[in-house]
Structure formats: structure tokens, C-alpha cells
Amino acid sequence: MTQPSQGVRRSYGVKAAPYGFLLPAAALFVLFFALPIGYAVWLSFHRIEVKGLGLGKGSRSEVWAGLENYTSALTDSELAHSALRILGYGAIVVPVMLGLALFFALLLDSERVRARSFARLAIFLPYAVPGVIAALLWGFLYLPDVSPFHYLLDALGLPQPDLMDGGPLYFSMANIAVWGGTGFNMIVIYTALRSLPNEVYEAAKLDGCSQLQIALRIKIPMVAPSLVLTFFFSIIATLQVFNEPTTLRPLTNGIPTTWSPLMKVYNDAFTGGNIYAASATAVVLALATFVLSFALLRLSNRRTTQGATR
CATH class of the missing domain: 1.10.3720.10 (MetI-like)
Incomplete structure (x- = not known):
């Protein structure tokens, strides 16, 4: 009765081993790449709203700005x-x-x-x-x-x-x-x-x-x-x-x-x-870099395919 369970555990351990090796890299990717990008995107949709002279407690609050920061960045x-x-x-x-x-x-x-x-x-x-x-x-x-x-x-x-x-x-x-x-x-x-x-x-x-x-x-x-x-x-x-x-x-x-x-x-x-406007500008630059790289890659692949067919 114990032999099948040990075989199942051994098989499960072999299948899970690659994910264990990938776990440190995945954790570093999430902590130092995905989370900062997500936080920058979140900041880009907010702004600081100042009430009165902005000196008292609660006079400055973070509010939803929508596309305001992106409009300012693009103009x-x-x-x-x-x-x-x-x-x-x-x-x-x-x-x-x-x-x-x-x-x-x-x-x-x-x-x-x-x-x-x-x-x-x-x-x-x-x-x-x-x-x-x-x-x-x-x-x-x-x-x-x-x-x-x-x-x-x-x-x-x-x-x-x-x-x-x-x-x-x-x-x-x-x-x-x-x-x-x-x-x-x-x-x-x-x-x-x-x-x-x-x-x-x-x-x-x-x-x-x-x-x-x-x-x-x-x-x-x-x-x-x-x-x-x-x-x-x-x-x-x-x-x-x-x-x-x-x-x-x-x-x-x-x-x-x-x-x-x-x-x-x-x-x-x-x-x-103004980290909110800076975040919006950074997101715009990242999107522009991605679009330009993707367009150049598609153009290169198309020309390579045409050259191979000839």
C-alpha cells in the first residue's frame, strides 16, 4: 500500500522540480519588475488635490485623475x-x-x-x-x-x-x-x-x-x-x-x-x-518603445519571409 504513494510523491516531485528552480527568478521578476511597473501605471491615473493653502492636515489628498496626466504628457x-x-x-x-x-x-x-x-x-x-x-x-x-x-x-x-x-x-x-x-x-x-x-x-x-x-x-x-x-x-x-x-x-x-x-x-x-505626471510620461515612453520595436520586428520578419519565398 505504501509503494504506490511513494511513487506518486516521487513523480510529483520530479514534475514540480522545474517550477521550484523558476520560483526565485519569478519572485525577482514580480518584485523588481512587475510591481514597479504596476505601481507606475497606478500613479499615472492619480493626482494630488490641494484644499485651501495646503498646509493643514488632510489638505492634500490623492484623487483619481483619469487620463489627465496622459493628456498633459502628450501635449x-x-x-x-x-x-x-x-x-x-x-x-x-x-x-x-x-x-x-x-x-x-x-x-x-x-x-x-x-x-x-x-x-x-x-x-x-x-x-x-x-x-x-x-x-x-x-x-x-x-x-x-x-x-x-x-x-x-x-x-x-x-x-x-x-x-x-x-x-x-x-x-x-x-x-x-x-x-x-x-x-x-x-x-x-x-x-x-x-x-x-x-x-x-x-x-x-x-x-x-x-x-x-x-x-x-x-x-x-x-x-x-x-x-x-x-x-x-x-x-x-x-x-x-x-x-x-x-x-x-x-x-x-x-x-x-x-x-x-x-x-x-x-x-x-x-x-x-510631480511623480504622477512623471509616471504618465514614463508609461507613454514605454508604450512608444514597445510599439516601435514591435513595428520594426514585424517589418523585419515580413522582409525576411519575402526574401525566403523568392
């Missing part, structure tokens, strides 16, 4: 201007960073390259530098009073551009992002290149293809999924830019407190003290 000119700045910033960062990452990956995958391991580490190393430290390093290199580049330009009698204001500011911050993110994207693309079968390259060489033709007609099309993946990562990182402008802001007057959308959220929440 906020500062948020629109910050979104336009991010579009200009992303138009520089994404193509340059992915272009360099693809170039370095193809170069490292070439048979003629020497010291491949050292080169791979050297290109990837800037990614290991924290974003705040990288922004500080480049920020001091941009300052005319301490930058060795400005000293050399002055010694040569050449003009010294102000890299911390106006249009050059976009290129200055884009340079920080490209310097730090190229190595990670290069590793992703390079890993995909190393997984390709050698038989394809050998067949192309027998057909008389040069290294350039192999790279353009074989390697790049076959690592297209990795290119799409790095493109999505770059788009999401661009929409969430915060470290670079926030770190460079004390060094120049050309960066407002609402330069990027996330800086606008931070300013509303911690400087203006």
Missing part, C-alpha cells in the same frame, strides 16, 4: 522637443555604431588578420567602462581648458570648435555612445559569423569569389538576424539615453534639464515633485 512641448533631440541623436548613433560593429566583425573574421584575440578585446573593452565614467572622461576631453585636443589645435593655429553646445553637442554625445556600444554589437555579429559553416566559404572560393564578394554576398546576408537584433538593442538604448546628457550637463550650459525624455521624467519626478 507637453518639452517632451516633444526632447523626442526630436533623441531622433537626431539616434540618427547619428545607430547607423555609425552598427556600421563600425559590422566592419570590425568582418575584419576580425578575415583570415589575414593578426592578433585577433587582442583586437577583439581592445574593441570590446570600452563597453566594460561604466557609462557615467565614460561620459566624464569624454566630457573633460571636450572642455577647451583641459582638453589636449584643443591645446594641439591652438598650437597649430587651427580653430577650436565648441563641442559642448549647439549642433556639435549631438556629435559629442553620439561619440560617447558609439565608443562604448560598438564593441558589444561587434561581439554579437562576430559570434554569428563564427557559427557559419566553412563549407559555404570553400564553395564560394572555388567559384572564384573574392573576400569582398564573400563578405557582401554571403556573410552579411547570413548574419542578418544578428544585425536586426543589434538594431533593436540600439534603438531601445537610444530611446532610454540618460547617463551621457545628465553627466555632461554640469560641464556646459547647452544641455537643458529636459534634453532627453528620461531626463524629462526625472526632472518632473524629483525636481518638480
Whole structure:
């Protein structure tokens, strides 16, 4: 009579084991991801109502605001201007960073390259530098009073551009992002290149293809999924830019407190003290990121399917 019950318990324990392993990750996901998102959504539908001078007890109360915070966020000119700045910033960062990452990956995958391991580490190393430290390093290199580049330009009698204001500011911050993110994207693309079968390259060489033709007609099309993946990562990182402008802001007057959308959220929440409007803006940014990523993914899948059918 006891043997069947022990067998059932053992079978139940084996089936429940995977859920036991997933439980810590699920708990962390709920505590540090799902609950904060849910709380931000809840805050976005509320506001503070002030009675009288707002000094007495009970003079401030949290009330339901409906879509009021979302309407204010969508009609906020500062948020629109910050979104336009991010579009200009992303138009520089994404193509340059992915272009360099693809170039370095193809170069490292070439048979003629020497010291491949050292080169791979050297290109990837800037990614290991924290974003705040990288922004500080480049920020001091941009300052005319301490930058060795400005000293050399002055010694040569050449003009010294102000890299911390106006249009050059976009290129200055884009340079920080490209310097730090190229190595990670290069590793992703390079890993995909190393997984390709050698038989394809050998067949192309027998057909008389040069290294350039192999790279353009074989390697790049076959690592297209990795290119799409790095493109999505770059788009999401661009929409969430915060470290670079926030770190460079004390060094120049050309960066407002609402330069990027996330800086606008931070300013509303911690400087203006309106966490409800900041939550609504954060939810709008999250939805915009999701819609943009989903649309790009659908477009990429459609083009991949059309190419396969042909």
C-alpha cells in the first residue's frame, strides 16, 4: 500500500522540480519588475488635490485623475522637443555604431588578420567602462581648458570648435555612445559569423569569389538576424539615453534639464515633485518603445519571409 504513494510523491516531485528552480527568478521578476511597473501605471491615473493653502492636515489628498496626466504628457512641448533631440541623436548613433560593429566583425573574421584575440578585446573593452565614467572622461576631453585636443589645435593655429553646445553637442554625445556600444554589437555579429559553416566559404572560393564578394554576398546576408537584433538593442538604448546628457550637463550650459525624455521624467519626478505626471510620461515612453520595436520586428520578419519565398 505504501509503494504506490511513494511513487506518486516521487513523480510529483520530479514534475514540480522545474517550477521550484523558476520560483526565485519569478519572485525577482514580480518584485523588481512587475510591481514597479504596476505601481507606475497606478500613479499615472492619480493626482494630488490641494484644499485651501495646503498646509493643514488632510489638505492634500490623492484623487483619481483619469487620463489627465496622459493628456498633459502628450501635449507637453518639452517632451516633444526632447523626442526630436533623441531622433537626431539616434540618427547619428545607430547607423555609425552598427556600421563600425559590422566592419570590425568582418575584419576580425578575415583570415589575414593578426592578433585577433587582442583586437577583439581592445574593441570590446570600452563597453566594460561604466557609462557615467565614460561620459566624464569624454566630457573633460571636450572642455577647451583641459582638453589636449584643443591645446594641439591652438598650437597649430587651427580653430577650436565648441563641442559642448549647439549642433556639435549631438556629435559629442553620439561619440560617447558609439565608443562604448560598438564593441558589444561587434561581439554579437562576430559570434554569428563564427557559427557559419566553412563549407559555404570553400564553395564560394572555388567559384572564384573574392573576400569582398564573400563578405557582401554571403556573410552579411547570413548574419542578418544578428544585425536586426543589434538594431533593436540600439534603438531601445537610444530611446532610454540618460547617463551621457545628465553627466555632461554640469560641464556646459547647452544641455537643458529636459534634453532627453528620461531626463524629462526625472526632472518632473524629483525636481518638480510631480511623480504622477512623471509616471504618465514614463508609461507613454514605454508604450512608444514597445510599439516601435514591435513595428520594426514585424517589418523585419515580413522582409525576411519575402526574401525566403523568392
